[in-house]
Amino acid sequence: MREGPATVIRREDYAAPAYWIRSVELTFDLDPAKTIVASRLTVERHADAAPGAPLVLHGDGLVLLRCLADGESVSFRQDDGLLVIDNPPDQPSFTLEIRNTCAPEKNTQLSGLYTSGGGFFTQCEAEGFRRITYFLDRPDVMAVYTVTLRADKAKYPVLLSNGNLLEQADLPNGRHMAKWHDPFPKPSYLFALVAADLVCREQRITARNGKEHLLQVHVRRGDLDKTEHAMNALIASVAWDEARFGLPLDLERFMVVAVGDFNMGAMENKGLNIFNTKYVLASPATATDDDFAGIESVVAHEYFHNWTGNRITCRDWFQLSLKEGLTVYRDQEFSMDMAGSASARAVLRIDAVRNLRAVQFPEDAGPMAHPVRPDSYSEINNFYTATVYEKGAEVVRMMATLVGRAGFRAGMDLYFQRHDGQAVTCDDFAQAIADANPGSALASHLGHFKQWYAQAGTPRLQARGSYNEAARRYTLTLRQSGAPSPGQPEKQPGLVPVLMGLVAADDGRALPLKLEGEAQATGTERVLVLTEAEQTFTFVNVEAPPVPSLLRGFSAPVTLDDGLDDAALLVLLQHDADAFNRWEAGQRLSLGRLLAALPGDADLPPLDDAYLQALRRVLRDDTLDPAFKDQVLQLPSEVYVAEVVGSEVNPQRIHRLREQLRGQLASALRDDWVWAFEAHQVREGYRPNAAQAGQRALANQALRMLVLDAVASGDTVWPGRAYQRFKDAGNMTDRFGALSALVDAQSPLAEPALARFHALFAGDDLVIDKWFNLQATANEPASGGGLQRVKALMQHADFSLKNPNRARALLSGFCRDNPAAFHRTDAAGYVFWADRVLELDAINPQLAARLARAMDRWRALAEPWRSAAREAVARVAAAPRLSDDVREIVTKALD
Ligand code: PHE
Ligand code: ZN
Numbered sequence: 001m002r003e004g005p006a007t008v009i010r011r012e013d014y015a016a017p018a019y020w021i022r023s024v025e026l027t028f029d030l031d032p033a034k035t036i037v038a039s040r041l042t043v044e045r046h047a048d049a050a051p052g053a054p055l056v057l058h059g060d061g062l063v064l065l066r067c068l069a070d071g072e073s074v075s076f077r078q079d080d081g082l083l084v085i086d087n088p089p090d091q092p093s094f095t096l097e098i099r100n101t102c103a104p105e106k107n108t109q110l111s112g113l114y115t116s117g118g119g120f121f122t123q124c125e126a127e128g129f130r131r132i133t134y135f136l137d138r139p140d141v142m143a144v145y146t147v148t149l150r151a152d153k154a155k156y157p158v159l160l161s162n163g164n165l166l167e168q169a170d171l172p173n174g175r176h177m178a179k180w181h182d183p184f185p186k187p188s189y190l191f192a193l194v195a196a197d198l199v200c201r202e203q204r205i206t207a208r209n210g211k212e213h214l215l216q217v218h219v220r221r222g223d224l225d226k227t228e229h230a231m232n233a234l235i236a237s238v239a240w241d242e243a244r245f246g247l248p249l250d251l252e253r254f255m256v257v258a259v260g261d262f263n264m265g266a267m268e269n270k271g272l273n274i275f276n277t278k279y280v281l282a283s284p285a286t287a288t289d290d291d292f293a294g295i296e297s298v299v300a301h302e303y304f305h306n307w308t309g310n311r312i313t314c315r316d317w318f319q320l321s322l323k324e325g326l327t328v329y330r331d332q333e334f335s336m337d338m339a340g341s342a343s344a345r346a347v348l349r350i351d352a353v354r355n356l357r358a359v360q361f362p363e364d365a366g367p368m369a370h371p372v373r374p375d376s377y378s379e380i381n382n383f384y385t386a387t388v389y390e391k392g393a394e395v396v397r398m399m400a401t402l403v404g405r406a407g408f409r410a411g412m413d414l415y416f417q418r419h420d421g422q423a424v425t426c427d428d429f430a431q432a433i434a435d436a437n438p439g440s441a442l443a444s445h446l447g448h449f450k451q452w453y454a455q456a457g458t459p460r461l462q463a464r465g466s467y468n469e470a471a472r473r474y475t476l477t478l479r480q481s482g483a484p485s486p487g488q489p490e491k492q493p494g495l496v497p498v499l500m501g502l503v504a505a506d507d508g509r510a511l512p513l514k515l516e517g518e519a520q521a522t523g524t525e526r527v528l529v530l531t532e533a534e535q536t537f538t539f540v541n542v543e544a545p546p547v548p549s550l551l552r553g554f555s556a557p558v559t560l561d562d563g564l565d566d567a568a569l570l571v572l573l574q575h576d577a578d579a580f581n582r583w584e585a586g587q588r589l590s591l592g593r594l595l596a597a598l599p600g601d602a603d604l605p606p607l608d609d610a611y612l613q614a615l616r617r618v619l620r621d622d623t624l625d626p627a628f629k630d631q632v633l634q635l636p637s638e639v640y641v642a643e644v645v646g647s648e649v650n651p652q653r654i655h656r657l658r659e660q661l662r663g664q665l666a667s668a669l670r671d672d673w674v675w676a677f678e679a680h681q682v683r684e685g686y687r688p689n690a691a692q693a694g695q696r697a698l699a700n701q702a703l704r705m706l707v708l709d710a711v712a713s714g715d716t717v718w719p720g721r722a723y724q725r726f727k728d729a730g731n732m733t734d735r736f737g738a739l740s741a742l743v744d745a746q747s748p749l750a751e752p753a754l755a756r757f758h759a760l761f762a763g764d765d766l767v768i769d770k771w772f773n774l775q776a777t778a779n780e781p782a783s784g785g786g787l788q789r790v791k792a793l794m795q796h797a798d799f800s801l802k803n804p805n806r807a808r809a810l811l812s813g814f815c816r817d818n819p820a821a822f823h824r825t826d827a828a829g830y831v832f833w834a835d836r837v838l839e840l841d842a843i844n845p846q847l848a849a850r851l852a853r854a855m856d857r858w859r860a861l862a863e864p865w866r867s868a869a870r871e872a873v874a875r876v877a878a879a880p881r882l883s884d885d886v887r888e889i890v891t892k893a894l895d
Helices: 228-245 289-304 317-339 342-365 386-419 426-435 566-575 579-597 609-620 626-633 638-645 651-668 670-679 690-713 717-728 732-744 750-761 765-776 786-794 804-817 828-841 845-855 865-877 884-894
Strands: 019-029 035-045 055-057 063-069 077-079 082-085 093-102 112-116 119-123 142-152 158-161 164-170 175-187 193-196 198-206 212-220 253-259 272-276 460-468 473-481 496-504 526-530 534-539 546-549 559-561
Touching: 063 082, 119 253, 119 272, 142 158, 142 193, 158 175, 193 272, 198 228, 212 228, 228 253, 228 289, 228 317, 228 386, 253 289, 272 289, 289 317, 289 690, 289 732, 317 342, 317 386, 317 426, 342 386, 342 579, 342 626, 342 638, 342 690, 386 426, 386 496, 386 526, 460 546, 473 496, 473 526, 496 566, 546 566, 566 579, 566 609, 579 609, 579 626, 579 638, 579 651, 609 626, 609 651, 609 670, 626 690, 638 651, 651 670, 651 690, 670 690, 690 717, 690 732, 717 732, 717 750, 732 750, 732 765, 750 765, 765 786, 765 804, 786 804, 786 828, 804 828, 804 845, 828 845, 828 865, 828 884, 845 865, 845 884, 865 884
Parallel strands: 019 142, 212 253, 253 272, 460 559
Antiparallel strands: 019 035, 035 093, 055 082, 063 093, 077 082, 112 119, 119 193, 142 175, 158 193, 164 175, 198 212, 460 473, 473 534, 496 526, 496 546
16 A cells, blocks of 8 residues: 555566576475565676666565675665665675565465465465565566475475475474475566465376376365366366477476465466365365366466466566466367367357457456556556456467467477577567468568557457349458557557358358459358458359358457348358357347347337247257357346447346346247256266256256246246255256246245255355355346345355455455446445445455456446446545555546
């Protein structure tokens, strides 16, 4: 916390440090109240730096005990957390010894060294290491670490750090020690230690090259039976990275540790990944299919960082997407390969795009819009965003689309050949992929392509086609444009890969594609590469009037205006060879009905038969996978609808119309929902695989619709069946599906079910999080019981603001994921938001800043919400003590 404006850090100001740190020896005397850290650094002057240049080390919240250079005392000063040594020895290299203390049990920010559940854990990304000891805490300073841990043996029987265990011994007074050595030079943000009472699941594996490795998953006593899935995911990740990218595990030992208090999902510390329990612990009785899938992808993500992030790291934090975008791309590909079928891959792609649209598109249209490689920040923690992660992954995916699978592999190989062991930039990555693929569109238009790193905002793609029946020619004109974003009033054309096909309007067959001037058709699908503001593509020998199917598989993160009417969308929904675009056509038909009804305040008109028939046909089509049907029948979210509307957003109106659309679908397709529910019961034992999960998802959606329709019509049979299923379910997916169906429909059985659920899972933190979140996101009547319920839940004995999972489940659930309950006309939701942001800011600024972002899009709201929201944001901004984290968010929101 500081008074006054925060400093802004700019990418263009990057300069290499005056000193490097080559090796680090750390000794920890662990004590919750006061931990003593002794650090011995080998410091080497940068070749370009003047002899005797000042050495400036970062520090945050530390107490310095002593500082010696080459064994002699050296004069130093402390300046706003920094430790400045004005006259270090003027030799090329010297030793610096530092002793300091920190207070882990007081560390509620959960950055640096902190306690959780009676153990010690660290979190150093991005700038947490400076909260442990004084250091050049920046990612381009890479050192070899040797770490000695000393602690009470009874309380902390397990002592872990990065790399390999060198030595372990008992000490006097019931203490013990362990010494670890990590042979790989690493930046400080990848340092980790754990000292706790843990148990572990172990597995030995043999890599392709015959090397043996030990894999471990460490958890609290009692959780061991929930680690099998995480271990399987880890084993599969190791095998996949070797097979797909030729990247082996480089350590003898690879450890995963679960901790109950964690700000993010997980952290890729070298050889010692630390995870939020949410992404490790699962059993069929306590975790849903989505939880299982989340664990698989986060375990993979962190493991893949070992190469993309750790072996090659970021030069500075502006390059964050270098590791995050690439690693998200890799974990998405992994999950798709694990899911297997083309249809299962498409379902995962649909999920990714839904998420991009729900989170990244609003970010890119709001006050926090920033390029994938930002130009400035005041608090780096605010830039672990959907843009850096998910849009960053889309940028990597576009490269892969442009150079092909083998070309991308060649590019990755070149990237490692050039940069292994280095701290590099996004430019270095793009250059390696391009250089490995000379002659590709990426290589010839690299400059255009790199706009994706530089420009914020979601580009808009407009497409208009016309068919000349007599000449059998189809001309397609593509235009790209970009709206202004903060600091970027004008946008330049970039490179947009448009994967496309032409679908015959009459019978839906895929038409051969031949561009004017080409010798022969190149199949029925191809990539058009748009690099100008406007380009026209002429297809010849087009034998029938086509419907263009553009941006297949969402080949670029843009919004598409293709001007297609319902008739054309119905053709795509029924026939498109690309599953993603089939789904997209269905979404657009639903969206169109909502948007058309939005003006005024009449009810949604009765749905037309063509639309209902089309959805029914999908639901009943036995050539389609249940998971895909589930996606098609799922309506666009309220947040996405609001984003498409873009301005003068009335959240209550959107909610009401969407509810009416759901209600009509529930009733018009009632018999089909009954069939779907009954036909998709999984008879064999629970497995968290894509096939079973798809069946359960569709059955759960059907049940939800049946309960909704029953409650609306006063019928009690389906709510009763849902309650029964809730009680008897053999797994959490079905149990929670039934419970949410009751809550969603506001059935009178919802309350008893919620009470029973709580009693059944009392003490199981991750399940109790679900219980809080379900109520926070509950579909309450507009008259607004939602806020009252959330306020009451804050008083519940199980609630705590200090636990990030719990705080997120309730507060982000309500403020970010329940627009209809949050955006009240009396502004009480906004008042609640402001109070909670301020309250949380005093405990955990990172978490508070994330909650603060619930108001990003206040400008897009209609009155009276807009003014009330502004007032709430202004109140937070005017608070006397604010973290840099929250300050940056609210100041940008008001700009
Ligand atoms: N680097 C982590 C990941 O994406 C995320 C993270 C960032 C965790 C900062 C903690 C703190 O895998
Ligand atoms: Zn990551």
